[in-house]
Amino acid sequence: MTSLLLQRVRTPRWAGWLLLAAGALLALWLPNGLYPAVAVDMLCWALFAVAIDLLLGYGGLLSFGHAAFWGTSAYTAGLIAAHLGVPFPVAVLGGALAAAALAAPIGYLAVKRSGIYFAMVTLAFAQLVYFVANGWSSVTGGENGLQSVPRELFGLDLSDPYYFYYAALPMAALGLLLAWRIVHSPFGRVLVAIRDNPARARALGYPAHRYKLLAFVLSAFVAGLGGGLFAVAHGFVSLDVVHWTTSGKGVVLVVLGGIGTLWGGVVGAALVVNLEDQLSQAGFTLIGLVTGGIFVLVVLLFRRGLWGSAVALLRRYSRL
């Protein structure tokens, strides 16, 4: 929705570049101010949230099954890294491609539904993936998880998460750039048109289902980049990656940051990952209660999410 507001009140070009520069500096500094492992997690979840927003904010499709793609990529990337000894970006890319391939048939069936039915279909398929992952323990390790995923990159020692962060950052940045490009492409324009008025878009000759399907597959790819990176970062893939709570967390991150803002997902991920870490450091056990409470507050106070509201505020002042 912010992308549409952009047309009404044109933000000056320099404001966008300024924000981008600030974001880049922040990303470069991040592991110096936080635990590097936490910073890496932020990158992964940011990719996941942005992927979900791509579909929700621009396609109007709420997926409640993106754990299937995050998890499929995590397992695939983990297996590639463990067995082929390739540089980790190749393993992550392989994972993301596997996620996209899985998204094609699921999306084909799901995009014929909309609203809550779309969410239900995606959830149902994600549960199927969960049961397969759980049962197929010879490959996935079942409840024990997939152990000892290496972090190979041309023989560099990446065992320190501080260095791994900088190795992972370009890949995450490319993933976010891809999402941004998709949203600001001719395809993104058509997708938004279909979201706003599918009948009109179809009367113009745009096959709405196929556009939604491509959006679904692209979203799964970006989510897969996050999931693959997550597997390599932790050196381990647990069954949690395909659990429905993972899908739910992704949606929460997007709503916190602001639906249809793209970067809102990054903000939501940064906030929640950091908060979870702080709370667990402090020995707090009811982490879900706190993040849930914050979620409720944000939803009640900031209709557009944190990032969406901040951008709206900035716009108002830049117009004065």
Next chain:
Amino acid sequence: MSPLDGPAALTARGLIRDFRGFRAVDQVDLTVAAGSVHALVGPNGAGKTTLFNLLTGFLAPTAGRIELDGHDITGLPPERVARLGVARSFQITSLFPQQTARTHVELALQSGTGLGWRFWRSHRLLERFSARAGELLDLVGLGDAGDTLAGSLAYGRKRALELAIALALDPKVLLLDEPTAGMGLEDVDRTVELIAAVRDGRTVVLVEHNMSVVGRLADAVTVLQAGRVLVEGPYEQVRTDPRVIEAYLGSSEGSADAAH
């Protein structure tokens, strides 16, 4: 030679559409001659819009067959029908409220090119259509409204934008569902002139309550009543048909809005 003697552009044979037991379109046969302006008239609820939805793939017929230039298009989805050269406007204005008028026309111009799939390119790609979009907006009298959001256009101007979008598709067959409904007299005149100007090389099907508009534009008329075809024929013939006069035109023949 009248276009009515030529080949058919669009035909419907035995078209039926049921809504949960209610038959909205009942055994309709329709032959729209290529190059003609064909008016579809009838009282509210006669099934005109439903027939449009059938012809454009928005509804699947319960039975019957639809042909475009002799090819079966029954059951094709709306986007396929549109790409085959059938453009429609909606009775209830159907736009993207948050997009500018120009974007609407650009999206319409883009749809045949396949550029819409390019998720790796900048949306500035659409700017290659902006000159043509400007021309089309000028044509329908929206030259000054290119940057206005569709949602904030006045009603008559929204109708004009509907027409610009349909024309942007450069259709062989143009289906217009009450293009002048709710317009002031001046806008009605402009719209009639516009349709008369763009009908060259196209086939136009027009749902219209305003009989003076029908009289000025239509070569042929089909009168629908309760989902059935009451009369179909050349305008002059239908106008003087006793059943039609009795049912719709009454004593106020030729006056505006006689069909109500």
